[in-house]
Amino acid sequence: MPVAVIDGQPLHYVDQGTGPVVLLGSSYLWNSDMWAPQINALAKYYRVIAPELWGHGQSGQMPETTESLDDLADQALRLLDHLQIDKVNLVGLSVGGMWGARLALKEPGRINSLVLMDTYLGAEPQATRDYYFSLLKMIEDAGHFPEHLLDIVAPIFFRPGIDRESTLYKGFRHTLTGFSAEQLRDSIVPLGRVTFGRSDILDQLHKLSPATTLVMCGEDDQPRPPAEAREMAESIGCPLVLIPGAGHISSRENPEFVNGALLTFLASHT
Structure with a gap:
């Protein structure tokens, strides 16, 4: 996996295919494997770049200067x-959409099209923010994911009723046990606080182009429910696509549907 030094730290990224560039922004607690089905499908037609979040995958420690999604x-x-x-088609899921929208607002000339998946550009509701911050504090204090937290955190990312013996679920749950105390304290926990303590930018959504923006959301997404996606799509004036049989990591729970929707959208915007 290639690497770039950004703010003094090694940022690893996938770089596959040729053609117009698609930049994939990943979810918190997931490495680039969350995009494996999309990378395979899109790289036939596009150059796909998928950076790993700080402390995730092979990327280094989150730079100390990182204080916000901006x-x-x-x-x-x-x-x-x-x-x-110079220019990308940006597809961001969860925190990838949160910073992706900020990038699009900051540098609209560098965004050819924007897909916001299973994300929300408002502030985290106070009760949810406090709950997530309490989980982060427990992880920080323990220096690992305690067993009981694995069974709290892992289900958040999937549709209710997912088979917990499935390869997808068990694989993700296992990856949570692989973070070192150093990764958790220096990157994962601070990045979580940045994400869940984010500012509200809903009042800026009207600046995004409705003609080149798409909002997508798993029908069964629990942390970022369809109502939030609908609110954003209406504010932007862009289409909303609901992904059947999928929770938060819709890219893995219904990859065929997601691939088809992305290929259709990108074909008319590149």
Whole structure:
């Protein structure tokens, strides 16, 4: 996996295919494997770039200067500059959509099209924010994911009723046990606080182009429910696509549907 040094830290990324560039922004607690089905499908027609979040996959520690989602957007721009890429089609899921929208608002001339998946550009509701911050504190104090937290955190990312013996579910649950105490304390926990303590930018959504933006959401997404996606799509004036049989990581729960929707959208915007 290639690497770029951004703000003094190694940022690893997938770089596959040729053609117009698609930049994939990943979810918190997931490495680039969450996009494996999309990378395979899109790389036949596009150059696909999928950076790993700080502390995730092979990427290094989150730079100490990273204090907000705007900083993540700036770091993504520096990656594009490093790769000498002027313009991208940005597909961001969860926190990937949160910083992706900020990038699009900051540098609209560098965004050919924008897909916001299973994400929300408002602030985290206070009760949910407090709950997530309490989980982060427990993880920080323990230096690992305690067993009981694995069974709290892992289900958040999937549709209710997912087979917990499935390869997808068990694989993700297992990856949570692989974070070192250093990764958790220096990157994962701070990044979680940045994400769940984010500012509200819903009042800026009207600045996004309705003609080149798409909102997608798993029908069974629990942390980022369809009502939030509908609110954003209406504010932007863009289409909303609901993904059947999928929770938060819709890219893995219904990859065929997601691939088809992305290929259709990108074909008319590249």
